[in-house]
Amino acid sequence: METLWSDFLNSEWHDWRGNGRSEDRLEKPAWQERFLSDWHLVASVPMPAEEASAMRHFRERLHLLAVRLADGDGMEDGDWQLLNEHLALDVVNRRLIGEPGAVRLVYVPVMEDWRHVRAEIAVSFGQTLLEGEKARIRVCDNPDCRWIFYDDTRNRTKKYCDEKMCGNLMKVRRFRARKKAGEEQGEES
Structure with missing residues (x-):
């Protein structure tokens, strides 16, 4: 299950296949538009430079916290x-908002900007903690x-972000390592 906070943290992408490639998607307007749209948030695109810096700093600190948890x-x-x-x-x-019998309380932001987005990310992470689910945070x-x-x-x-991609890749790596170890033992005999 993707959460607002995990989507944000994973804006710093690393190639799962092991070629060492990585990419900071946070400042890419296409990523920003997709992120805002997926989470029903509103902010200016492209992100202003000072907001990009604040978002990166928040991501670094939240990432360290998620890894520790x-x-x-x-x-x-x-x-x-x-x-x-x-x-x-x-x-x-x-x-x-609503009609009698179906009224709900909503929070309407005074300003729809990247500060509001950061607050929503903090809310999302906080809700995971408040629901007692910190043990479900994984790397x-x-x-x-x-x-x-x-x-x-x-x-x-669950050990992998995606069983079909990372899960299969790691199974193949383990298989090849066992096969190689078996071949090396056969050569020693």
Whole structure:
């Protein structure tokens, strides 16, 4: 399951096949438009330079936190402060929308900009923590990939961001390593 926060973190892309290629998609207007559209957010595209810098800095810090949580570490005071710093950037109005019997509370941003986007990312990450799901935060076991994902499997054993891509690649690598080790043992006999 993709989350707003994991989509944001994975804007720093690494080629999962192991050729060493990587790409920072955060400043690409096409990525920005797709990201905003997918998550029903509004902000200016292309992202202003000062916002790009703030977004990169937030991504770095949130990535480090996600990796620590994936390793089984707990939240520290500074981690909550990180999320609260970005929540404080956003001002929202509350509105009741609907008809009697089907009324819901919505939060309407005062400004729809990249600060609001950062706050929504912090909310998304915070909700994962508040729902007691920090143990579901994972880093793909493919060392070339480094993708951060939310493990939505029932038994919480998902190891790869994508079983068809990284999962199959790693199975092939393990098979080839076993085959090579077997051949080397056969030569020694």
